[in-house]
Amino acid sequence: MTQILVIAEHDNLHLKAATRHVLSAAQAVGGPIHVLIAGFGCQPVVASASQLPGVGQVLHCEEASLAQGGAENLAQLVASLAAEYTHILAPATAFGKNWTPRLAALLDVAQISDIIRVDGPDTFTRPIYAGSLWATLRSSDPIKVVTVRPSAFEAVPETGGAAPVLQRPGVSDSKLSHRTQLTLTQSARPELEAARVVVSGGRGLGSAENYQALLEPLADKLNAALGASRAAVDSGYVPNDYQVGQTGKIVAPDLYLAIGISGAIQHLAGMKSSRVIVAINKDPDAPIFGVADYGLVGDLHTLVPALTAAL
Amino acid sequence: MKVLVPVKRVLDYNIKARANADGSAVELSGLKMSMNPFDEIAVEAALRLKEAGHAAEIIAVSCGVSACQETLRTAMALGADRSILVQTDVELEPLAVAKLLRELILREQPGLVICGKQAIDDDSNQTGQMLAALLGWAQATFASRLEFTPGAARMEVTREIDGGLETLSIALPAVITTDLRLNEPRYATLPNIMKAKKKPLETLTPQDLGVDVTPRLQWLRVAEPPPRKGGVLVSDVAQLVDKLRNEVKVI
Numbered sequence: 168m169t170q171i172l173v174i175a176e177h178d179n180l181h182l183k184a185a186t187r188h189v190l191s192a193a194q195a196v197g198g199p200i201h202v203l204i205a206g207f208g209c210q211p212v213v214a215s216a217s218q219l220p221g222v223g224q225v226l227h228c229e230e231a232s233l234a235q236g237g238a239e240n241l242a243q244l245v246a247s248l249a250a251e252y253t254h255i256l257a258p259a260t261a262f263g264k265n266w267t268p269r270l271a272a273l274l275d276v277a278q279i280s281d282i283i284r285v286d287g288p289d290t291f292t293r294p295i296y297a298g299s300l301w302a303t304l305r306s307s308d309p310i311k312v313v314t315v316r317p318s319a320f321e322a323v324p325e326t327g328g329a330a331p332v333l334q335r336p337g338v339s340d341s342k343l344s345h346r347t348q349l350t351l352t353q354s355a356r357p358e359l360e361a362a363r364v365v366v367s368g369g370r371g372l373g374s375a376e377n378y379q380a381l382l383e384p385l386a387d388k389l390n391a392a393l394g395a396s397r398a399a400v401d402s403g404y405v406p407n408d409y410q411v412g413q414t415g416k417i418v419a420p421d422l423y424l425a426i427g428i429s430g431a432i433q434h435l436a437g438m439k440s441s442r443v444i445v446a447i448n449k450d451p452d453a454p455i456f457g458v459a460d461y462g463l464v465g466d467l468h469t470l471v472p473a474l475t476a477a478l
Numbered sequence: 479m480k481v482l483v484p485v486k487r488v489l490d491y492n493i494k495a496r497a498n499a500d501g502s503a504v505e506l507s508g509l510k511m512s513m514n515p516f517d518e519i520a521v522e523a524a525l526r527l528k529e530a531g532h533a534a535e536i537i538a539v540s541c542g543v544s545a546c547q548e549t550l551r552t553a554m555a556l557g558a559d560r561s562i563l564v565q566t567d568v569e570l571e572p573l574a575v576a577k578l579l580r581e582l583i584l585r586e587q588p589g590l591v592i593c594g595k596q597a598i599d600d601d602s603n604q605t606g607q608m609l610a611a612l613l614g615w616a617q618a619t620f621a622s623r624l625e626f627t628p629g630a631a632r633m634e635v636t637r638e639i640d641g642g643l644e645t646l647s648i649a650l651p652a653v654i655t656t657d658l659r660l661n662e663p664r665y666a667t668l669p670n671i672m673k674a675k676k677k678p679l680e681t682l683t684p685q686d687l688g689v690d691v692t693p694r695l696q697w698l699r700v701a702e703p704p705p706r707k708g709g710v711l712v713s714d715v716a717q718l719v720d721k722l723r724n725e726v727k728v729i
């Protein structure tokens with residue numbers, strides 16, 4: 168008998184979409200599903216979570232020590248609930264990656280990171296080596312701690328359920344860490360991981376000014392999120408949270424435009440599951456053309472404005 | 479303060495990984511192996527703490543087969559003072575590595591542990607966090623900036639998170655895991671590579687440390703993902719827009 172606990176990602180106000188993708192992985196495992204909302208002043212999130220389809224119960228832990236989603240307190244809390252569950256699932260986002268291994272260590276179980284397929288209640292497939300290979304693994308541990316790659320699972324709808332809410336005690340503050348500053352990138356654009364269209368730029372853009380001048384208008388036309396290669400981030404064209412790839416964000420939009428990006432395997436790892444890939448690059452031998460559905464060889468300085476104008 | 483830096487020997491990042499003939503494991507024989515790039519960043523971070531006078535000694539640790547000695551020699555060529563190899567032919571999972579590191583840390587009492595955020599072979603992103611939990615220590619993952627104040631009971635670490643950047647104040651001792659923007663690692667110079675050959679390298683086994691490293695996960699299959707269908711080159715912007723509108727209908 169399985170009993171699944173999904174740990175929701177949220178900012179105390181909004182339930183993050185990643186949670187709905189994790190729920191569909193939980194449904195693939197099969198069995199009753201509970202969702203944990205741990206936070207402070209997070210009633211709006213609890214309300215959203217209780218409407219998610221297929222959820223048997225929402226656990227609500229309200230405690231100042233959980234307000235910032237810090238790893239030490241959250242892992243301690245989930246560990247205290249774990250005995251009732253066979254599976255604990257969280258998104259393989261910066262949030263989930265941060266604390267789930269802590270939980271697994273407290274429970275003395277292996278963690279299975281970043282799954283892209285559920286092959287059975289104890290068997291999962293995950294990419295390794297920047298997605299060059301897929302490994303199928305079976306866990307012999309009594310509790311499976313699993314992080315789920317959101318883009319690999321369809322999100323469940325936002326509404327349709329009416330799960331009861333159960334208050335559970337929080338945890339006292341470990342005082343090991345607290346946030347002193349939070350700098351969020353302000354953007355009116357869709358979230359990178361949830362966007363239907365992503366316009367991504369690489370070193371070929373040459374400067375932050377070019378990145379803005381060329382890609383912003385194109386993204387505006389397509390209502391797209393903006394992304395980047397590591398080289399573009401390292402060169403300071405865009406903030407760190409734009410990075411797509413093995414060690415950045417994993418995206419799978421309907422349309423991904425790679426502009427001035429060579430297509431290193433570490434970049435492909437983050438975008439090659441996109442439905443349609445377009446590459447614009449002046450080098451006809453660039454590896455990006457090996458995964459692109461449509462390739463346009465030429466200078467991005469003329470091709471990108473022409474594309475923007477043609478849309 | 480001592481700083482302990484775990485380093486992993488992995489397939490070099492320029493080499494494409496393939497499955498072995500029967501699809502049971504990754505084929506590594508005869509291929510170039512290197513230090514995990516995130517661990518190079520960790521070594522560099524430790525060196526900078528030492529150069530700033532905050533760290534007295536840097537200890538590099540690797541867990542795995544005897545060839546991990548090369549990785550430790552590289553760490554010492556970069557500037558680590560000594561190193562420890564926990565030698566075993568068992569395929570180590572992150573939890574087992576965290577348990578081995580915990581034992582060494584109880585012995586060595588470092589003030590800080592700096593790990594790479596993930597190893598680019600299994601991409602697990604687990605060991606540092608697991609280690610912090612086993613020690614009951616604070617953690618700061620995905621670090622892009624460290625602010626260390628000598629004598630202080632806490633330090634500040636800026637982390638790369640999904641929406642931007644977050645700065646944490648963490649209690650020491652602590653485990654930090656490095657992200658790409660923390661620093662640009664130096665290269666080892668030839669004289670330092672020679673000097674590293676004479677630096678101390680201690681070898682232990684999991685048994686010596688009393689740690690059971692039996693794997694918990696069974697690898698059923700390793701395979702290449704289904705390939706993407708080959709695409710086409712279009713001749714101009716008009717043709718591209720036409721394809722996107724009328725062929726695949728994504729705009």
Ligand SMILES: Cc1cc2nc3c(=O)[nH]c(=O)nc-3n(C[C@H](O)[C@H](O)[C@H](O)COP(=O)(O)OP(=O)(O)OC[C@H]3O[C@@H](n4cnc5c(N)ncnc54)[C@H](O)[C@@H]3O)c2cc1C
Nearest residue numbers: 369370371396397398412413414415427428429434449467
């Ligand atoms: C541990 C590790 C982790 C990494 N993680 C990531 C990751 O998560 N994401 C990631 O992206 N990378 C990652 N990388 C880096 C990766 O290996 C590549 O270095 C990086 O992706 C290259 O970025 P780029 O394609 O923008 O730059 P380049 O490889 O320099 O490519 C620039 C491209 O622009 C083209 N170009 C230049 N000028 C023009 C023009 N005028 N018109 C049209 N085209 C032009 C060039 O032909 C070239 O193909 C990682 C590397 C390591 C070692």
